[in-house]
Amino acid sequence: MTNNEAFFGRQLPLRTAPTPELTGTPALKALGSRLQCQRCGHWLGPDDQLANQAWYCRQCLQLGRLTSQDKLYTIPEPNQSPKLANGGLTWTGELSAQQRVAAQSVLAHVQAQTNHLLWAVTGAGKTEIVYPALAWALSQGWRVAWTSPRVDVCLELAPRLQAAFADVPQTVLYGDQPQPYRYCPLTVCTTHQLLRFKAAFDLIVVDEVDAFPLATSPMLKRAIDHAQKPSGCHLYLTATPGERLQRRVARKELAVTYVPLRYHGHLLPQIDLQIAWRWREQLRRRKLPARLIHQLRGYLRAGQRFLLFVPHVADLAVVDQALHLAGITGGVTVHAADEARQEKVQAMRDQKVAFLVTTTILERGVTFPNVAVVILGGDDPVFSTAALVQIAGRVGRSAQFPTGDVTCYCHSYARRVRLARGMIARLNLQGRRQGGRP
Amino acid sequence: MNACVWCGRRLGGVVTVSQLWRWGPLIKSAVCAACQTRLTPISILHCPQCGRQQTDETICRDCQRWTGPPLVNHALYVYDAAMKAYMQQYKFQGDFALRRVLQEPLRLALARETYDVLVPIPVDQATWQQRGFNQVTGWLQTQPFQQDLLVRASHKDQPQSAKDRAARLRTAQPFILAPHAADILMGQRVLLLDDVYTTGRTLRHAAAQIYLGGAKAVTSLTLAR
Numbered sequence: 001m002t003n004n005e006a007f008f009g010r011q012l013p014l015r016t017a018p019t020p021e022l023t024g025t026p027a028l029k030a031l032g033s034r035l036q037c038q039r040c041g042h043w044l045g046p047d048d049q050l051a052n053q054a055w056y057c058r059q060c061l062q063l064g065r066l067t068s069q070d071k072l073y074t075i076p077e078p079n080q081s082p083k084l085a086n087g088g089l090t091w092t093g094e095l096s097a098q099q100r101v102a103a104q105s106v107l108a109h110v111q112a113q114t115n116h117l118l119w120a121v122t123g124a125g126k127t128e129i130v131y132p133a134l135a136w137a138l139s140q141g142w143r144v145a146w147t148s149p150r151v152d153v154c155l156e157l158a159p160r161l162q163a164a165f166a167d168v169p170q171t172v173l174y175g176d177q178p179q180p181y182r183y184c185p186l187t188v189c190t191t192h193q194l195l196r197f198k199a200a201f202d203l204i205v206v207d208e209v210d211a212f213p214l215a216t217s218p219m220l221k222r223a224i225d226h227a228q229k230p231s232g233c234h235l236y237l238t239a240t241p242g243e244r245l246q247r248r249v250a251r252k253e254l255a256v257t258y259v260p261l262r263y264h265g266h267l268l269p270q271i272d273l274q275i276a277w278r279w280r281e282q283l284r285r286r287k288l289p290a291r292l293i294h295q296l297r298g299y300l301r302a303g304q305r306f307l308l309f310v311p312h313v314a315d316l317a318v319v320d321q322a323l324h325l326a327g328i329t330g331g332v333t334v335h336a337a338d339e340a341r342q343e344k345v346q347a348m349r350d351q352k353v354a355f356l357v358t359t360t361i362l363e364r365g366v367t368f369p370n371v372a373v374v375i376l377g378g379d380d381p382v383f384s385t386a387a388l389v390q391i392a393g394r395v396g397r398s399a400q401f402p403t404g405d406v407t408c409y410c411h412s413y414a415r416r417v418r419l420a421r422g423m424i425a426r427l428n429l430q431g432r433r434q435g436g437r438p
Numbered sequence: 439m440n441a442c443v444w445c446g447r448r449l450g451g452v453v454t455v456s457q458l459w460r461w462g463p464l465i466k467s468a469v470c471a472a473c474q475t476r477l478t479p480i481s482i483l484h485c486p487q488c489g490r491q492q493t494d495e496t497i498c499r500d501c502q503r504w505t506g507p508p509l510v511n512h513a514l515y516v517y518d519a520a521m522k523a524y525m526q527q528y529k530f531q532g533d534f535a536l537r538r539v540l541q542e543p544l545r546l547a548l549a550r551e552t553y554d555v556l557v558p559i560p561v562d563q564a565t566w567q568q569r570g571f572n573q574v575t576g577w578l579q580t581q582p583f584q585q586d587l588l589v590r591a592s593h594k595d596q597p598q599s600a601k602d603r604a605a606r607l608r609t610a611q612p613f614i615l616a617p618h619a620a621d622i623l624m625g626q627r628v629l630l631l632d633d634v635y636t637t638g639r640t641l642r643h644a645a646a647q648i649y650l651g652g653a654k655a656v657t658s659l660t661l662a663r
Contacts (some may be wrong), residue, residue, distance in 0.1 A: 050534050050570035058535060065532045067570060 005183040009077035009200025011039060013070040014367060022275030028055055039066055039195050041222045047286035059219060060195055065077040066300045081185040087135030088167035096263050097435055099129050107133040113233045117249060121268055121427055122239045122393025130205060136169055138185055141212040142202035145187045145227065147194060149214035153365060155208055158188045181206060191220045197227035204228050208364065209236040210386050240386035260430035265278055266402035267428045267436045269395045271421050273390065279377060284322050286322045294328045299372060300328060300354060304337060306372040307390055308357045311380035319357055331355035363390040368403035379414035390422035442470035443535050468538035478516040480663065488635060489513035489663045505637065509645050511635055511662030514547055529573045537576035540661060543584055544590035551659060555584050555622060561646055562589035563636045580628045586619040587644055598640060606637045613647045623651035630658040
């Protein structure tokens with residue numbers, strides 16, 4: 001790697017110029033009476049000053065501190081990578097008929113360089129649908145970023161892309177990675193890492209665009225806009241776009257491709273709503289709703305494995321105790337800060353445990369063949385509409401077991417549950433038109 | 439904006455009747471209630487020499503191994519995971535605003551100490567250039583202090599925090615007295631102020647130089663032990 005490559009399409013903070021011909025721009029720029037960070041767009045507060053009178057940005061501190069003594073150095077992206085004949089695609093899998101239609105549409109939008117949303121239900125095979133478009137972009141010598149707000153999504157995706165595009169040099173960037181930066185035509189990175197780029201990418205694929213923290217962070221949205229070339233475009237992938245994205249689609253500001261059917265051609269399981277009046281007061285007395293107990297006992301008898309979602313980490317122990325009192329045993333609890341999280345999830349995959357009691361951490365990105373899903377307290381604010389649809393999407397992902405039960409126990413018929421049911425119903429309506437089977 | 443400097447969550451400002459009654463300026467806390475309990479204060483059961491948190495009040499093994507004049511150190515907090523996270527963000531990432539987390543506890547601690555001259559441990563020139571502040575003086579608000587120590591120019595091959603115990607103990611004297619320091623220090627009770635007491639090597643080197651300046655007594659105060 002020549003020294004210049006590290007600067008292609010990037011913005012690197014340095015105190016002095018690396019080579020005399022490079023001119024930097026100030027890292028903090030005064031606009032009116034206030035300073036703005038040129039990396040993350042944060043407006044500095046009146047107290048963000050060091051003892052040596054320099055100013056610094058507190059928002060993007062994790063990426064290395066920017067002070068008013070630093071300058072950002074960049075070399076415009078030259079697109080020097082070799083153009084491979086078919087984009088280096090070595091993937092030999094087959095797309096289903098409706099995946100092919102969606103892939104055609106995505107390819108057409110990428111070729112026209114327009115921003116695009118691929119709204120594909122959970123378990124539709126989003127990644128594979130993008131492969132033809134990605135191969136075309138790489139064959140044009142484009143520089144492409146595949147980014148996600150979640151690091152585990154990036155880490156899970158990188159080996160798949162490496163296998164599917166074996167001839168394309170690729171690099172993975174995330175917070176505490178061991179390897180140094182490499183200039184590659186295909187970059188897989190977390191959305192935070194895009195802050196280090198400036199007008200670098202011709203195409204940015206944003207995976208799980210509705211996931212935390214991207215959905216609520218203006219800094220990360222700005223990062224995507226700035227890392228993309230003015231002539232470039234981006235492609236959003238999600239199963240559950242938020243209200244804002246849906247509004248943009250409705251206003252025709254954003255083109256959209258729907259994939260309402262899963263790859264095996266079955267419809268999404270609808271959420272079955274059960275009213276469990278004052279379940280929280282019941283739980284305080286270590287009791288669960290009678291119907292829930294009956295249902296779970298039935299699952300255990302039939303040997304059906306299930307996931308039980310509860311709203312908060314604090315509820316896990318209580319629910320576990322209540323289950324024990326009701327004679328439902330053989331499961332484990334999992335939460336985000338659990339040290340044995342990976343092992344427990346793996347044990348569930350290996351069918352060593354009968355059920356998992358968990359919080360929203362397992363809402364996306366995990367696949368268990370043949371599970372049922374039960375949500376206790378679906379009316380709690382932690383279960384957003386998107387979360388409920390994602391949770392329902394854990395069911396029936398494999399072709400052998402394409403159906404299953406999703407039951408949601410609520411104190412009341414909450415708006416978010418209603419919207420989630422509405423979203424699933426709407427997608428299933430479209431799916432039925434395309435020949436989906438229930 | 440009224441937010442906690444450490445975790446960034448909004449501070450719920452509750453004004454009590456007694457605050458209104460006193461009619462004084464409202465004291466705004468810099469950190470939220472949750473962050474205030476993150477650091478573990480050292481209780482009364484500590485080593486009388488180095489201030490380490492213990493289960494009794496006997497002199498700890500590390501202090502027994504030191505030879506030479508004893509140095510009495512007081513420490514405010516246990517150097518645990520939360521303190522490490524704080525120091526990482528404040529010192530090494532350079533988030534100067536985090537100084538406000540410990541300004542108030544340090545003010546109260548200094549009020550309890552008996553001393554004439556306060557001497558913070560200095561940082562060397564390269565660190566000052568890089569970091570843009572001295573982490574120790576950042577915690578001081580209006581308390582007067584004297585920068586009577588300087589770091590030798592030839593020092594600094596490796597930061598203290600990157601060494602193990604044996605290498606730390608071998609560290610040569612890094613400090614020299616500032617010009618005219620003797621005028622200030624002669625016959626005074628001096629309090630040294632530092633961020634972390636780990637082996638006590640740095641503070642003992644500093645104390646030795648202060649004694650050379652003619653000080654009557656030297657004690658020290660650190661944020662963490």
